[in-house]
Amino acid sequence: MNDDLEPEMDLAEQIFVLLREQPDGCSEYELIQQLKARHSTHIPNLPLLDKLVLFRTHFLVFNALYRLRDQLWGETSHTVHISPLCVQLQPYVPGLSGIVENDPLRDYYLDLTNLRDTDEAEVERLLASFWSRMRGDHQGDRNEIWDPEQKRAALELFELDQEAASLSLHTIKRRYRQLVSIHHPDRGGSTTRLQSINLAMEILQRYYR
Missing domain, CATH: 1.10.287.110 (DnaJ domain)
Structure with missing residues (x-):
């Protein structure tokens, strides 16, 4: 599918659209390439070979993934499996789906000062x-x-x-x-x-x- 993503959507919403199209999930790299191919304006449209571009792109995508997961948990509709090797939209399961307390990765990516301050x-x-x-x-x-x-x-x-x-x-x-x-x-x-x-x-x- 080559349709551009709606520019008024934030990055989490754009990722939700892509994940719904891929029930088997995809890697983070594949997700980034799809965002670029669909002309998302929320990530740098630059090669990932530069380490700062790579970090910034990775951080923005993971920040959006954790925001999306929180939102979907709150709606009790879906959850999101988050890993660099597999990002996948999964059904919400009562009792199993929920925000894990003391999740350092979630805390890290939801704190935008880590994006700003990482040199x-x-x-x-x-x-x-x-x-x-x-x-x-x-x-x-x-x-x-x-x-x-x-x-x-x-x-x-x-x-x-x-x-x-x-x-x-x-x-x-x-x-x-x-x-x-x-x-x-x-x-x-x-x-x-x-x-x-x-x-x-x-x-x-x-x-x-």
Whole structure:
């Protein structure tokens, strides 16, 4: 569907429209691409390779998702599963659906000062923390199969579609070289970002070797 989203809708309402069209859900990256394709004016229409653009886009989408979930819980109509790897509209289930007390992620994304006050150094720290968690306890065992969520996160960092028929190790390596060229510190890039790209490549080589 290529119809533009209604500009008078806020971002949460636009996301609700998209999620209703996709009962099986989608990844955060796919959701962002759909918002751009449908000409949403609520997120930056810029490539996600710049770390501040990536953070700002991610924050705005998650802020809207948590606002949408709160609204739908209040209406007892739906709930929203919120994860970078799967965003999905789900039926409201009395007794199971409800705002969880002391939800630090919800508190973080609903506080817009975190969007305003997060600078480049903090974004670097967040990226390093994310990939440290993705590495988990597997880094010492080269023969162990990695979790599929790691594969999806790595492909999303590379902005590659895992369902594409053309996806191969050759394609991944070509994209890896492009990203290294863009983000190498010798060319003004970020060391932490380059480390993230290298780890993503390490993960993907396990699946596409």
